[in-house]
Every structure is written in C-alpha cells, then in structure tokens.
Amino acid sequence: MTQPGERAARRARAAEVLDLHAGGLSLLGIAARLAITPTQAQRRLADAIATLPASDVDELRATSELRLDRAAETFAELAKDPDPRIRLQATNGLVGVERDRARLLGTWQRPEKDD
Numbered sequence: 001m002t003q004p005g006e007r008a009a010r011r012a013r014a015a016e017v018l019d020l021h022a023g024g025l026s027l028l029g030i031a032a033r034l035a036i037t038p039t040q041a042q043r044r045l046a047d048a049i050a051t052l053p054a055s056d057v058d059e060l061r062a063t064s065e066l067r068l069d070r071a072a073e074t075f076a077e078l079a080k081d082p083d084p085r086i087r088l089q090a091t092n093g094l095v096g097v098e099r100d101r102a103r104l105l106g107t108w109q110r111p112e113k114d115d
Helices: 006-022 027-034 038-050 054-078 084-105
Strands: none
Touching (some): 006 054, 027 038, 054 084
16 A cells, blocks of 8 residues: 555656756766665666656657767767877767667567568
8 A cells, every 4th residue: 555645756756857857967967966876776766757648658758869869969070189098088978869769669670560
C-alpha cells in the first residue's frame, strides 16, 4: 500500500528529473546533480517520461533531437581542425551523436520481416 505523501514525492522527483533533462543535462549530469547512480537517473527519467501524455513525449523527443543537431554541428566544425587529435575526438563525438539519434528515433532496430 502506498504511504501518504509517497505519490507526491514521486511526482516531485519525476518533475525534477524532467526539468534537468530538458535543461540539457545528460544522465550522468542528472545523477551527479541528484547524488544518485546513473542507473537510478535513467530509471527515474524513463518512469517520468512514461507518465507524460503522448504530446509531451513528442515535445521531449523533438527537444532532444534539436540538441543532438547542435552537438553534431559543433563536432563537424571541430572535425576540420588541423590538429589530428581534435579531429579524432570530433569524429568520436559525431559517432556518439549518431548513436544517440538512432536510439532516440528507433532506427537502430531492424525492421520486421514481411511474411
């Protein structure tokens, strides 16, 4: 049975995690800010997103996609640097952005086969 105030506390934690995520913090950043493990931050964020109406989830997804676009632009500019170490780091950053974009959009999954 749920204790009095437990639901309100859970809603407050969910709102806090969503605000931090919307502010641009990564899961590691959220975990550090809240003094929790990254796994707990991921779980809280997933739970918070699951409770949102579909329109809010679409808005979060669009916001995340815009942030990924900005990160990709920054890494693309750094990939033109004459220093090979910076170019390598920028390339690794682009790979990370594309991996995150694929997870966000679900394109990492194989399409179902038509029988």
